[in-house]
Amino acid sequence: MLIKYNLIKGFWGTVFCIALVLVILELAAGTSGTANAATDIVGICVDGKMVVFADQKPIVDDNNRTLVPIRFPAEELGATVDWLNASRQAKVKNKNHATLPDSDILLTIGKKEVMVHGMTRVMDTTAVIMGKRTMVPLRFISEYMGASVKWDASTRIAFVFTRGQTEEEMNLIMTEKAADHHIPADRDRNLKILMYHEVAIPPKYATGNTNQLYVEPAIFEQHLDILKKNGYNTITLRDLYQHWEYGKPIPTNSIILTFDDGYRSMYDFVMPELIKREMVASFFIITDKFNHSGYVNESMIQEMHRNGMEIASHSHSHCDLRNADLEIELNQSKTLLENIINDNVYSFCYPCGLYDKNTIDYLAKCGYKVAITVNYGEALINQNIYELKRIRINREDQIETFSKKVAPPGKP
């Protein structure tokens, strides 16, 4: 169903709600106005065209408002944006857009009060900082630029209209996009979860099984291209859980990429390749290994999370969980990651695929929602949610065998 997204009458007419993220690299992170746990990603569509956000994705904040990067009003609405470092303020001016009126808006991080043409207005959310980026609610900016915004809950897309489209024209665009992006929740579907480890050229000493854990970067790129060619859309394990549990929509032909162990190559190579193709993945971190040479560190984990990647636990010390201190391995590793990403950790991956009933009970007790094994096969809703199967991708999986492993049912 198409729902009006907080449409209110405003100063110049249509008032609407979108928001922006201000990219200020030199900005010192402060506590006031720092974003909390809100990270649910949404899509933005301007006049029928989906906006690609390579870096910081739009999110819905704790006040249920959509926030988008500051590049958005600059690139999509023709505004100029200045950052005033000393006062932690963003000044947004629209002078260029052909069909939108001029505007002059001054927002302050962490404050609901906004100056519009020198007059104070009050927003229902605030500008925030996420990591090194400043997220500035664009509700008022958008209001005073005269565009319209509608929200489609089924696709989680905020539609922006800058050309004075009629109601009918807007609905047409929204219906079209809904058909492109999502199908109604079909929770019986099976789904492929691919299992990767290291994406790198294996060292000379790697033999046998260890050697198979490596997928070479050039081959990996081909894997991603094959997925694109086959029309697959990547989602995270967390998305799958929310789909099965609450009916949250997921795209047609969804597939999940998982990466075990948290190697440094995940940040250096895998994430950029995913972003290039507008893909996401779930990364399973060993919490006593990160920050060590060859593994991702805290700031890398934060950046991966900001880019829409799922950060999840692969235990604390990668031991046999049937004989381990589960408080440390399951609970503390979860808390550690949650403190780093300032978000909930949903998913768990058993080290070496070893677990028993006690492990599963403890996972549930810790608040994990879903866990993956090394058992080969597709994931199904009637599998135990803590025992989902995966399709292992090996070093020897070059184009032909990989294509077979990911071929949709009924296709060769």
Ligand SMILES: [Zn+2]
């Ligand atoms: Zn592992």
